[in-house]
Amino acid sequence: MKIFIYKAYDKAGAKTDGQIEAPNQAAALSELHKKGLLPAEIKEYQESVGHLFGSSKKVSLAELEFLTAELSLLLSSGVRIDKGLDIIRRSKAQPALVRLLTSVSSGISSGQSLSQAMSEHGEVFDPLYINLVELGEASGQLPEIFAKLAEDLKFRRDLQRKIISSLTYPFVILAVCILCIVFIFNFIVPKLSVLFSDPEALPWYTQALLGLSNWMQDYQLLLGFGIVGATFLVLQLFKQPKFVKVWQETLLKIPGLSSSVLTTERIRFNSALAMMLEAGLPIDKALDLAKGNIKNQTLQREMEIVRNKVKHGHSLSPSLKQTSLYPDFYISLLEVGEESGNLAKVFDEIAKRSRQEFETWTEKMTTLIEPLLILLMGGIVGGVVVVMLMSMVAVNDVGF
Incomplete structure (x- = not known):
């Protein structure tokens, strides 16, 4: 059966649209007429092979x-x-x-x-x-x-959207910075270079600027292909389990980023665990399933150890204390929840607090990255302007 997307009018003349399953277009038209619809447009849905961010064949x-x-x-x-x-x-x-x-x-x-x-x-x-x-x-x-x-x-969708939105503005600034560099070295510097009749007598910083401009004009296409190739290589590397494992272990060692990774994984793990405990699953089964919500393999292995300990009669709080996912404050909450038999409520509370932590971290990082990138762009553009002005002043010494 094929899927056909249609736009039609009902008996009252109102517009309607949707999709219908049929073996062919004639059968789809016949089915629409049986429903009392007058088709204005009908076409078979064609699934695209995919694009940079995924495939349209997948359910989002x-x-x-x-x-x-x-x-x-x-x-x-x-x-x-x-x-x-x-x-x-x-x-x-x-x-x-x-x-x-x-x-x-x-x-x-x-x-x-x-x-x-x-x-x-x-x-x-x-x-x-x-x-x-x-x-x-x-x-x-x-x-x-x-x-x-x-x-x-x-x-999960809100978390995904927040991560993307927090990265969008810095990437836009970075893209503008790159475009400014390309424009300066392709159009501005070459036009100003005609002012200098004897390049060898120019100061070293002027020679470096002109040389960089010439290099950009000669090899920028090659550089562009190299960047695209490197991006493709990195994407392929992230499909290799060994590389992903090393990358995830490295993230946990980088100051600043490690806290965001732990907070994100804590949110995923605790929200899933709270949901399953509220549904009545035993704690060892809930730990096994919630472990699958964790993306970082190192943290997954830690949770597997916790599950095995709990399954063999160990207390939950001391076992979780030995992992990287729970600071001491959350362990104290879990101890209270374990004693009172209210673990589901405690895990839900930890998930909520972790969400607030992640939102605060995202705001701080965005606030920090934006001015740094603006300074970088201003430094590069301003540096080129200063070098060119200094070079023009030096023309009085070297001659035209």
Whole structure:
């Protein structure tokens, strides 16, 4: 079956759009006419191969959050899961999500449970998601489970957006700085170089500036290809497990960055752990699943050790104290939660406090990076201007 995107008018003349599944365009048109719609435009959805930031074939985090929140709302309203999936599929969902829902619906129709049908799409639904859905099916609390999952996905999307937004402005300034350098060495310096009749008699700083300008004009294309090649190489290296492991270990040793990595991982781990404990999972099982939310392999290994200790009867708080993820203040909170039997609430509180820490760190770093990059750009541009002015003054000594 193919997916066709259409724009049409209903019997009242109102505009409507959406997508429809059909074996071909003629069948899609026929189906629209049966629904009383007059098609104005219809075309088959073509999946692109991909682009720099990912592939359109994949269900995005925003789409997964939309699906989870909609399922929570529909199930809370008494709609059956198969009917709910069909409603979302026929709504204005993206084609990649439509294909996913079609596959999940087919699995349910063939006798699979929802968790089993979702488990066949591991690239979209992680083990934590699947296990919580399975728990919700067993306990009859699927709407509540989906509501908690939607909240967690919303936080992850907000975290992703904050990281991107905090890096956007510095990168824009850096790009402007690079463009200024290219413009100066390609247009400004060559025009001023005609003022000097005897380059060898010029001061060393003027010769260096003119030489750099000549080098830029001769090799800037090669330099550009080199930068693109280096970027591609780095992207390939990040697909190698050994390089990723070394990189993650290095991040934990860099002052400033290590605190942000630990805070981010603490948020992921604690929010997942709180959600699972509230759902009723035993602590060893919850630790095993929450460990998968941690991206850093070094911290993952530490949490695996904690899980094994807890499984063999050790207390949770002393075991977590031996990891890099929890400062002493959070350990004291966990000790209180362990004694009172309120661990889920404590883990949720740690996640909230860690979010505030991360937001504060992001604001500080953005505030620090922006003026540094502006100073860098001003220093380079101003340095070139000063050198050129000094060179023009020196012309009186060396002659035209």
